Every structure is written in structure tokens, then in C-alpha cells.
Amino acid sequence: MGDGADEERQEHQRWVANYFRGKIDEFSYRLEEIVSACDTSLACAMADQNHPGGTGKAVTYGFSAFSNLVQTLKDSASSFLNSEITWRPIKALRHGQFFYMSRNAATHDGNPIISCWVDGYFYIPSDIRRLDNNGKLIVIPAPAADVRTVCLEFSADFAHLLTERLSGMERTSFLLGTSYDPDEVAAFMDSDRVPQFAKELFAQSAEQFEAVVSACKFDPVEDSVAKLATLGRWCEARLQP
Incomplete structure (x- = not known):
């Protein structure tokens, strides 16, 4: 019975390792969606034009989906890694504390998070105030940087963190395959x-x-590392002045 349970667990870990690859793609898609909308908004502002309809929604709604994917990547990677990825190292990243705290405001309170636009840039307008499960007031400091910069800086650091954890894990044969x-x-x-x-x-x-x-001896972890490296380079390139 134990062998059967172990086999089931290993199969599940292989599946999650494969799903994880797709979630990196989804994370990248949402990030590119936000950055593209921000770039469009800024270009229109510089040309003294109104940005196309839906630009604000692409940023606001995209950010909501994007921030939830941070939790998904954290939890799914923990499913097949040798040790859990906790929020502690994520909170130490650029804007990591904000993503950790604001996700609760968005998910549980419905807070749109992004509701300020100035000269083509989207911002979190002010500190977010919410009550936790115990009724205690929580104040979430708003980043000074615009939303585009916040997302790119966090994503570059997050991709690096995940790459380090995946690259350092012991490769087991049961993770190989589709x-x-x-x-x-x-x-x-x-x-x-x-x-x-x-x-x-x-x-x-x-x-x-x-x-x-x-x-098939396809290595989903190796492929994920390659995807994360590509994501990190993409972020750094778009952070250049």
C-alpha cells in the first residue's frame, strides 16, 4: 500500500512540475499584458492623445490575475521541490512585501489596487487600509514607483528566486516525463x-x-528554468531607460 501511495505522489509531482511550466507562461503573458498597456498609455500621453478604450482595464484586471499567479507559482513549485517556498524570501524581493499584502486586499476585499493615472503612468494611489481576519487594521504601504516598474522589478527578482530554487533541487527520475x-x-x-x-x-x-x-525523458524542471531565465532577461531589458 505504501508503494502505491508513493507512486501516486510521484506521479502527482510530475504532473505539477509540468503544469508549473504552463503557469510560467501564464505569468509572463499577464506581465506582458500589463507592460504593453502601460507603454500604450504613456505613448498616447506623450502624443497628447487619449489611450484606447480598455487600456485601464488591461492594467487593473491584468494586475489582479498577475498577483494571484505569484501564489500559484509559489505553491505549485513547493509541491515538487525538496523544500517549501515560503513567503519570507518572496517578501524580501523588490516590492515583494507589497505583493504579499496586497493580494489579500484584492482577493478578500475586492480592492482594485490600481486606481490612479498621471501623465500616462498608472499608480497605486495611496496606502491600502484593510482589516485582517481578527479585525485588526492593516496598512499596506503603496509603492512610489509606477505599476509598470513595480511589476517588472518584482518579476525579475521572482524569476531569479525561482530559478535558484529549481536549479538547486535534486533531480529525481520520476519527475522526468510529461x-x-x-x-x-x-x-x-x-x-x-x-x-x-x-x-x-x-x-x-x-x-x-x-x-x-x-x-519520453522530457525534463519539465529544466524547461521551467529556461523559461524563467527568458522572463528575467525580458524584464531587465524593459527596465532599461
Whole structure:
């Protein structure tokens, strides 16, 4: 029974390691969305033009999704690392304390966080005040920098932190491979949504396909490290004056 539980845990860790790669892409997507909207806003302001409709929403809504992904990356990486990633090193990053505290204000209070625009730049207008679960007043200092800078500086540091943790982990063989689950695929192929001809084609090659996937030695951790390095370089390039 113990061996079965260990196998289940290892399989889960391999899946999460693969999902983690996708979440890095999602994090990068949201960051690029925010930066692009900020750049558009600034360019329009410098040209004495109104920015396109939806620019403010792209920043405000994008930031909400972006900040929640910090928690996702922290927790998912902890699932397959040898040790947990706590908030302590994240809070030590540039603007890390703000991301840690403001996420609660956004998630639990619905605070939009970003509601100030000056000369093309988006800002957190002032310190955020909220009550914690015990009714205690919490004051979250607003960053002095504009939202674009805050997101880029934090992301550069966060990518570096995750890279360090992933690069230093012990590579175990059970993490190698994809997140392919033959039982999940078989269950879907058995559904009414799949045409009969597709079911027949799948049945003819299912074992062969599974054998190919099983033999795959793809390293999701190595791929994640490469993605994080790319993200870090992208951030640093856009922080240049």
C-alpha cells in the first residue's frame, strides 16, 4: 500500500512540475499584458492623445490575475521541490512585501489596487487600509514607483528566486516525463463528445502512443528554468531607460 501511495505522489509531482511550466507562461503573458498597456498609455500621453478604450482595464484586471499567479507559482513549485517556498524570501524581493499584502486586499476585499493615472503612468494611489481576519487594521504601504516598474522589478527578482530554487533541487527520475495520463485520455475518448471514427483511430494506436510517451525523458524542471531565465532577461531589458 505504501508503494502505491508513493507512486501516486510521484506521479502527482510530475504532473505539477509540468503544469508549473504552463503557469510560467501564464505569468509572463499577464506581465506582458500589463507592460504593453502601460507603454500604450504613456505613448498616447506623450502624443497628447487619449489611450484606447480598455487600456485601464488591461492594467487593473491584468494586475489582479498577475498577483494571484505569484501564489500559484509559489505553491505549485513547493509541491515538487525538496523544500517549501515560503513567503519570507518572496517578501524580501523588490516590492515583494507589497505583493504579499496586497493580494489579500484584492482577493478578500475586492480592492482594485490600481486606481490612479498621471501623465500616462498608472499608480497605486495611496496606502491600502484593510482589516485582517481578527479585525485588526492593516496598512499596506503603496509603492512610489509606477505599476509598470513595480511589476517588472518584482518579476525579475521572482524569476531569479525561482530559478535558484529549481536549479538547486535534486533531480529525481520520476519527475522526468510529461503529464500524460492514459486513464484520463481513455475516459475522454469514451465520451459521447468524441466521434466514432476518432475512437477507432485512437484504439488502434493507443498502446503505441502510450509507449512513446512513457519513453519520453522530457525534463519539465529544466524547461521551467529556461523559461524563467527568458522572463528575467525580458524584464531587465524593459527596465532599461
